[in-house]
Amino acid sequence: MAVFINSVGSISSQKTFDNSEFLDEITTYNDNVITVIDPNYRDFIPPVAARRMAKGIKMGVTASKIALNEAGLENVDAIITGTGMGCVQDSEKFVSTILDNDEQYLTPTSFIQSTHNTVGGQIALSLQCKGYNFTYVHSSVSFESALLDAKLQLENKEATHILVGGIDESGAHTIKVHRLINHIKEEKVKTASLLDSKTTGAVFGEGANFFVLSNEKLDNGYAELLAVSIYNTLPKENLQETARAFLKENGLCNTDVDALILGNNGDIEYDTFYNPLRKGLFKDTQQVYYKHLCGEFNTASSFGMWLGAKILNTQKIPDIVKLNDIKPSALNKILLYNQYRGENHSFTLLQKC
Amino acid sequence: MSKGIAITGMGIISSIGNNVQENHASLIQGNKGISRISKIDTMHKDAIMVGEIVYTNKELEVLLGLPPDNNYSRTALLGVYAAKQAVANANITKINAYKTGLISSTSVGGMDRTEKYYYDYLENESHRKYIAGHHAGDSAQKIAEQLGLEKSLVTTISTACSSAANAIMFGARLIKSGQLDRVIVGGSDCLSKFTINGFKTLMILSDTYSTPFDENRKGLNLGEGAAFLVLESDALVAAENKMVLAYLKGYGNANDAHHQTASSENGDGAALSMQKALNIAGMECKDIDYINAHGTATGNNDLSEGRAIIRVFGEAVPDFSSTKAYTGHTLAAAGGIEAVYSILALQNNIIYPNLNFTTQMKEFQIKPQTKLKDKELHTVLSNSLGFGGNCSTLIFSKEQ
Numbered sequence: 189m190a191v192f193i194n195s196v197g198s199i200s201s202q203k204t205f206d207n208s209e210f211l212d213e214i215t216t217y218n219d220n221v222i223t224v225i226d227p228n229y230r231d232f233i234p235p236v237a238a239r240r241m242a243k244g245i246k247m248g249v250t251a252s253k254i255a256l257n258e259a260g261l262e263n264v265d266a267i268i269t270g271t272g273m274g275c276v277q278d279s280e281k282f283v284s285t286i287l288d289n290d291e292q293y294l295t296p297t298s299f300i301q302s303t304h305n306t307v308g309g310q311i312a313l314s315l316q317c318k319g320y321n322f323t324y325v326h327s328s329v330s331f332e333s334a335l336l337d338a339k340l341q342l343e344n345k346e347a348t349h350i351l352v353g354g355i356d357e358s359g360a361h362t363i364k365v366h367r368l369i370n371h372i373k374e375e376k377v378k379t380a381s382l383l384d385s386k387t388t389g390a391v392f393g394e395g396a397n398f399f400v401l402s403n404e405k406l407d408n409g410y411a412e413l414l415a416v417s418i419y420n421t422l423p424k425e426n427l428q429e430t431a432r433a434f435l436k437e438n439g440l441c442n443t444d445v446d447a448l449i450l451g452n453n454g455d456i457e458y459d460t461f462y463n464p465l466r467k468g469l470f471k472d473t474q475q476v477y478y479k480h481l482c483g484e485f486n487t488a489s490s491f492g493m494w495l496g497a498k499i500l501n502t503q504k505i506p507d508i509v510k511l512n513d514i515k516p517s518a519l520n521k522i523l524l525y526n527q528y529r530g531e532n533h534s535f536t537l538l539q540k541c
Numbered sequence: 542m543s544k545g546i547a548i549t550g551m552g553i554i555s556s557i558g559n560n561v562q563e564n565h566a567s568l569i570q571g572n573k574g575i576s577r578i579s580k581i582d583t584m585h586k587d588a589i590m591v592g593e594i595v596y597t598n599k600e601l602e603v604l605l606g607l608p609p610d611n612n613y614s615r616t617a618l619l620g621v622y623a624a625k626q627a628v629a630n631a632n633i634t635k636i637n638a639y640k641t642g643l644i645s646s647t648s649v650g651g652m653d654r655t656e657k658y659y660y661d662y663l664e665n666e667s668h669r670k671y672i673a674g675h676h677a678g679d680s681a682q683k684i685a686e687q688l689g690l691e692k693s694l695v696t697t698i699s700t701a702c703s704s705a706a707n708a709i710m711f712g713a714r715l716i717k718s719g720q721l722d723r724v725i726v727g728g729s730d731c732l733s734k735f736t737i738n739g740f741k742t743l744m745i746l747s748d749t750y751s752t753p754f755d756e757n758r759k760g761l762n763l764g765e766g767a768a769f770l771v772l773e774s775d776a777l778v779a780a781e782n783k784m785v786l787a788y789l790k791g792y793g794n795a796n797d798a799h800h801q802t803a804s805s806e807n808g809d810g811a812a813l814s815m816q817k818a819l820n821i822a823g824m825e826c827k828d829i830d831y832i833n834a835h836g837t838a839t840g841n842n843d844l845s846e847g848r849a850i851i852r853v854f855g856e857a858v859p860d861f862s863s864t865k866a867y868t869g870h871t872l873a874a875a876g877g878i879e880a881v882y883s884i885l886a887l888q889n890n891i892i893y894p895n896l897n898f899t900t901q902m903k904e905f906q907i908k909p910q911t912k913l914k915d916k917e918l919h920t921v922l923s924n925s926l927g928f929g930g931n932c933s934t935l936i937f938s939k940e941q
Contacts (some may be wrong), residue, residue, distance in 0.1 A: 196871040201763045221876055235872040266794075272676050272677075272678070273675070273676055273677075274677060274699065279652075279735075281655050282735065282738070282739065283652075283655060283659055283735060284654065284659070286734055286735065287604075287656070287659055287660065287736050290584060291584045291738055292584070293733065294738055294741070294742045295742060296739070296743050296802075297736075299667065299738070299739035299742055299743070300733075300739075300801050300802050300928070302739075303648060303699070303928045303929060304648070304677060304699035304700075304701075305699060305700045305701055305927075305928070305931060306801065306928075306929060306930040308700075308929060309796070309801055309929025309930050309931065310801070310929075312796040312798045312930055313798050313799075313800075313801070313930065314928075315795060315798075316797050316798050317798060318795050318797070318798050318809065318810065318813055319795065319796065320795070320796075321700070321701050321794065321795075321796040321929070321930070321931055322698060322700060322707055322711070322794065322927075323698065323699055324676075324696055324697065324698055324699075325647075325650075325676070325677035325678055325697050325698070325699040326678035326681060326682075326695070326696040326697040327676050327679075327682070329678075329695075329696060329854045330678070330696075333696040336720075337714070338691060339713060340715075340718045340720070341714075343718070344717075344718065361659070362675065364663065365662045365663070365672045365675075366672065367670075368662060368663070368669055368672065369669055369672050369673060371673070388608045392863070417694075418694055418695070418696065419692045419693065419694070420643075420682065420686075420690060420692070420693050420694075420695035421691050421692055421693075422692055426692065430692070486676065492908070531682065532678070532682075532695075534744065
């Protein structure tokens, strides 16, 4: 049974919250940590509720509402989220208060909201959705785990419509300590020259990308989700054969792929993982990247899927995301590949619908 | 009626034992693992009681043969320890011979290190090795590595106190759909200042032994632990002539959609998850012989869960008990630990007592089983309920 991406909702460092646009205007940065362009959250969340919410919760709830609205649905059968770091702002707040005040004068709010499933729970609460509600928290495959779970349930007709999303917010202390271990680039980098940096570390970002996935195609559906697969390890020398096997399982080969969306983040040490595909199997394929637009975060690949869905839906590839000049003859199938620091790899396959 | 998923191995570490046999012995003898906290320096140490695991981090590192410069959190150490037992119990020697995955779960993750070195990181280089382990998937990544899993489906679930039950549920889905031949499922959580203070601010920590389902219950005892099961496909079980410990027959997850932390008055979510699990199992209420309740001993949980049980089972509520008075509430690991206890109950035809119960709750008539009871068991239902309204039910059975 086919699974469709029927709608999207994206909050990112680009103005992506308006679904009528597709990277029409690019916001450029010259930094090593970037934040999202906020929509007017008041349009989506009652102010009283929003006041208590950390940014990630606001981003997640809002992105989910944008996706739900676009699908024209009032509710869904299940809510499945992915987040690498969870509600890191509330976690930092609670830890620092424990340490600063020697375990005294604590209030429960930040503890309550620090659990990783807060966004999923808050969406359920606002929709009064009593269905299945899961949160995956496994680094750079957090979102793909959620995607796989949703896909299996839709194929098995356990649900008709599922909200699936990836959310990660930046936290000040988390940024600070990740600078110490050089996971963040020391120097500021311009958006357009991320892959020319020749340095280690990434430009950290944040964002929330939600999708309504269904086992029926709604009007204006974006794409079909053909397959998703995750791997805890994947040596470089196995990348091509694994990609080939993944495509073969879906009755396809490398020449069937019209565009390859890659998770390059400008870290010279780990971007080499993309080379076997870039220089081998897909050297004659249109290659696309996106982390110069949204930054690196554990669920940045959900922005990658947003990009893939938008490309298939509009049949256009914005120049800003192109990695080479190979013009595809058609835009029917897109393969996504992502990894973070050499671990937690994923392949996702989309098709025009 | 759907077929059950074969369970071929289990492993556990909790405050009442470092392996399956020790846990079973403590359960039978009524030995609880609740004490004053010794391994965390907290100002609340005289005001709370916890279910603390005997081994120190150093001892666990030695037992696991880790190099001194390792960067394992306690959650990862406990997780590896329990997962290795489960794999050995299932007689798995070549883990990559079949398509094998790992679905772990945690709520605390590496918080024990984060809170210890939070400011130290900024000043001092020596503990910075732990920073890369801040994300919640770190412990599962390490478990996978220690089990030798390569190019495999490895992920982590975090849905607060229902996490491990959900990991078991997702694992079953992966076997059923043919994505995997074999999957190691469960969860791990260690004690931390973070959770001690968090539950303290919610005013749901008991200052003495917790008393699940008792009218005068004062709150929960936090615990730590890890437990994992091995689920295998029928084809693998047949090919390898595997011994099956029990079957996962049904599972259900629902959201209470009531409040971020509190359960609804009538247990809407819990009632739904139990009904869903019964439907998947193709069973009726009368088929359930024993309920291993979530039963945390907070005012809110036990009332809400008790009412949910009555809503689902009506007049004929099966024998039920909470084992949290033995182990404390091990948060994300609880669903895994109680899955092991449910399987042990089936294997031994025994219902474990709900310790420390003295006074009947006013709001309803149902009373937990307070004495060890011999009874021919065919089916056990286990509940796990968590923050974010997350409600999960698993049904274990002797028969497929």
